[in-house]
Amino acid sequence: MADKVILHRCSWTFLHVDLDACWRVQKALDEQGIEYEVVKHGFGKGKRPEVVALSGQKLLPVLELPDGTAYRAESKDMAAKVRAGELGGA
Template sequence: MPLKLHRCPATWAKMSGHPCWRVQKALDDMGVEYEVVKEAWPLRSRRTAVIEGTGQSSVPAIELEDGTWYREQSAEMERAIRGGRFGPGTAA
């Protein structure tokens, strides 16, 4: 199972300042395989998987192959992805 990127449903929003797009583009640029999971909006309380995995309702969040989760501010997530923390041949 590839990584799961939990993000907002606004997949059309492809602006550099959009948090979900920023993380998704970094994954794409680094060649990381992932599955997009569109989370509820605007009712954050319906993001049950994200809340259970991270303790908060904010997206983007990454669910790793081993069932653990990664969630920080999108700029930090982008830096981690571009820094090689996630990707082919890495142990996330």
């Protein structure tokens, strides 16, 4: 079990624009001052076995919460939940 949130995101998040789903969630975490660790996963929508094992699906981003649970939704919904302080387990 981790002591902080782990953001599983794509390895190519570098433009920092809101069109990037992974950046959208990372930015929300930054804005809320939530400590997190970044784990980068391969380019594109490949198999991503680690992400599938964690969340049951291969899409990113995924938040791994301190209680060991995974949270995955559309990035706009994820960012809104982070900003609303509704991130369970964190």
